[in-house]
Amino acid sequence: MRTNATGRVLHDPKGGSFRFDAGALCLDFAHTGGEGQYAIFETLHEPADLGEWLAQPPLAAVMTVPVTAHELTTAKTLRQAIWDAAHARAERRPLHAGTVAIINRIAAAAPLIPALAADATTAGWAPPVRATQALSTLAREMIELLSGPLSERIRECASDNCPLVFVDTSRPGARRWCAMERCGNRHKLRALRARQATVS
């Protein structure tokens, strides 16, 4: 069942990894790979890879029906649409009609259905659990995000060459970096060197 904990470990193709919390599960999903220049970051190679991603917390949607090749294609279409929509909103650009249509189309499928366990203190997803439903749940979350109060908190990492996008859910709303351990520290280091250069 959903918890509020978002974030995943991202791997750099050159080696190395860091924890990135996009602030919303749909935005975390947008960072599972991509097209073109982002194809090297692909993590969803096979339908089963999508099933594994969805089975992890906080969604914890363990598929009871194996993910199909068609669902994997739909997942990548949704992922691109979420990515495009998030960047458009971060840059205060209008969203493309096609992007909106994709998110709406995938959200129109039946979502995951919550179900209380027999002890009535925990919950999971009512079977059958299919990827199509999980994708609908992600698309619906993106609709809520874009149309809700946190929409204005969707930002790109402040680093010049970092395309990662997140929603700042912190109370002060001053988040600038994808991850402190990645771009934040690099920035601090550069600022420190610049200060030292001025002093010496």
Ligand SMILES: [Zn+2]
């Ligand atoms: Zn960054």
